[in-house]
Amino acid sequence: MARHIVARTTEIPDGRNKVVEIDGRDIVVFHVNGAFFALLNRCPHEGAPLDKAACVARLTSPEPGVYQRSRVGELLRCPWHGWEFDMRNGQSWFDPKRVKVRSYPVAVESGEELAKGPYVAETFPVHVEDSYVIVEA
Amino acid sequence: MPVTRIDCDIHPAVGGTRTTLLPYLDDHWKEQVVSRAIDGLDLNSYPPTMPLSGRPDWRPDSGKPGSDLGMVQRGAFEQLGASHAICNVLYGAQAVYDPYMASAFCKAINDWMAAEWLSRDSRLRASIVVPLQAPELAVEEIERRAGDPRFVSILVLAQGEMLLGRRHYWPVLKAAEKHRLPLAIHAGSAYRFAPSSIGWPSHRYEYYFVEAQAFQAQLLSLIYEGAFGKFPGLKVVLMESGVSWLPAFMWRANKTWRGVRVEVPWVEREPAAIIRDHVRVTMQPFDAPDDATSVEDIIDQIGSDKMFLFASDYPHWQFDGDDPIPPHLPAHIVDKMCAENPLETFPRLKLAA
Numbered sequence: 147m148a149r150h151i152v153a154r155t156t157e158i159p160d161g162r163n164k165v166v167e168i169d170g171r172d173i174v175v176f177h178v179n180g181a182f183f184a185l186l187n188r189c190p191h192e193g194a195p196l197d198k199a200a201c202v203a204r205l206t207s208p209e210p211g212v213y214q215r216s217r218v219g220e221l222l223r224c225p226w227h228g229w230e231f232d233m234r235n236g237q238s239w240f241d242p243k244r245v246k247v248r249s250y251p252v253a254v255e256s257g258e259e260l261a262k263g264p265y266v267a268e269t270f271p272v273h274v275e276d277s278y279v280i281v282e283a
Numbered sequence: 284m285p286v287t288r289i290d291c292d293i294h295p296a297v298g299g300t301r302t303t304l305l306p307y308l309d310d311h312w313k314e315q316v317v318s319r320a321i322d323g324l325d326l327n328s329y330p331p332t333m334p335l336s337g338r339p340d341w342r343p344d345s346g347k348p349g350s351d352l353g354m355v356q357r358g359a360f361e362q363l364g365a366s367h368a369i370c371n372v373l374y375g376a377q378a379v380y381d382p383y384m385a386s387a388f389c390k391a392i393n394d395w396m397a398a399e400w401l402s403r404d405s406r407l408r409a410s411i412v413v414p415l416q417a418p419e420l421a422v423e424e425i426e427r428r429a430g431d432p433r434f435v436s437i438l439v440l441a442q443g444e445m446l447l448g449r450r451h452y453w454p455v456l457k458a459a460e461k462h463r464l465p466l467a468i469h470a471g472s473a474y475r476f477a478p479s480s481i482g483w484p485s486h487r488y489e490y491y492f493v494e495a496q497a498f499q500a501q502l503l504s505l506i507y508e509g510a511f512g513k514f515p516g517l518k519v520v521l522m523e524s525g526v527s528w529l530p531a532f533m534w535r536a537n538k539t540w541r542g543v544r545v546e547v548p549w550v551e552r553e554p555a556a557i558i559r560d561h562v563r564v565t566m567q568p569f570d571a572p573d574d575a576t577s578v579e580d581i582i583d584q585i586g587s588d589k590m591f592l593f594a595s596d597y598p599h600w601q602f603d604g605d606d607p608i609p610p611h612l613p614a615h616i617v618d619k620m621c622a623e624n625p626l627e628t629f630p631r632l633k634l635a636a
Contacts, residue, residue, distance in 0.1 A: 207548040210509035228542030240541045240553065
């Protein structure tokens with residue numbers, strides 16, 4: 147595992163995502179509710195690209211006809227078959243222990259801190275005045 | 284001590300409305316059935332003369348199969364080896380359009396059942412016949428019977444006026460849960476709709492075959508409408524539904540739920556898990572291939588040994604000979620389906636009368 151600088155924070159507005167390639171893997175970085183999350187960009191079911199997933203609320207219900215929404219935008223609904231995954235840990239809604247998307251730790255750090263290294267950031271000129279999204283993968 | 288073997292599905296027959304039920308009708312309905320000559324109200328699903336409706340050796344010299352208590356006793360108990368049996372009366376009271384007529388006739392059937400069957404043989408139990416045409420009247424009838432522990436379930440037809448999970452029927456489901464009466468969904472149609480969802484089949488065989496689709500629709504409705512979450516004590520028994528279609532249905536229900544459960548967020552578990560907890564099936568007919576490996580596979584795929592209930596479907600002609608138990612069932616399933624499972628499914632059924 148190495149730490150990779152994958153984007154300037156301003157590149158991924160809240161509610162959007164960015165797909166990056168790290169060591170041959172497509173990883174999608176989401177920005178939602180002020181936080182960044184990184185997941186393998188591949189549904190464990192049949193491989194759909196999760197950057198195309200709908201970002202929806204976590205939906206539960208105490209009884210028929212009552213809809214409780216929480217963590218709006220933090221659940222992914224796969225574009226192919228509708229399976230839901232929790233952005234924070236990659237767990238599926240229907241079988242969280244056994245069916246999950248690989249997730250990766252994400253950090254946001256300032257250019258000033260990053261200047262101290264070491265990072266894998268061949269493609270990224272780092273400026274002290276910006277902040278950056280770091281994925282550990 | 285005789286072996287306990289509870290037959291969960293036998294069919295006593297109402298001879299006629301103007302004959303059998305007359306003493307149990309109030310004065311208004313007595314006058315109506317006599318003056319309007321309302322008598323044979325048999326369901327189109329089970330015309331008494333149709334071979335399926337009565338095995339040749341279970342047909343009385345006169346009258347309908349299942350109409351003679353002595354003959355039913357000899358068949359269900361002596362010949363087929365049951366120690367107890369649950370009577371499910373299939374009659375047109377469940378299908379007529381007039382809800383008040385339905386209510387009067389259902390009440391009469393239940394009174395007749397209590398007086399002329401249950402009181403004459405302590406081995407018999409019965410399902411409550413209800414006028415589902417009007418749910419509040421059905422609840423009234425359930426409440427009226429609830430004090431009599433010989434009534435152990437509520438009988439409804441697989442093909443009625445509306446899917447059974449709809450809120451329209453929740454008062455009935457609530458009463459079922461309250462009185463620990465499983466909802467027994469039996470093959471049969473009130474003929475409000477074509478038996479197949481694509482319309483009317485040309486042949487009797489097709490109608491009987493597509494009954495399984497109605498059972499599937501009912502099961503899905505009860506699950507997706509959230510009936511088992513709303514009424515966690517509710518049990519449903521599929522009667523004469525066939526059994527071997529269940530594995531494919533369970534897989535498909537699970538698969539679909541994974542993708543579309545946001546439509547029904549109150550369904551918090553896989554449908555197959557809900558089915559294993561809340562749904563039971565009678566084992567005539569079973570509809571399995573005639574080899575032990577296939578039978579074992581089907582049982583394993585259903586994934587619960589609690590779901591299976593011994594039943595003969597007497598006097599319906601599902602099998603020949605004296606043994607209602609489908610061939611090749613694993614011994615542990617046979618053990619459980621005869622006593623333990625029925626007692627768990629019908630909690631009001633106490634062996635000592």
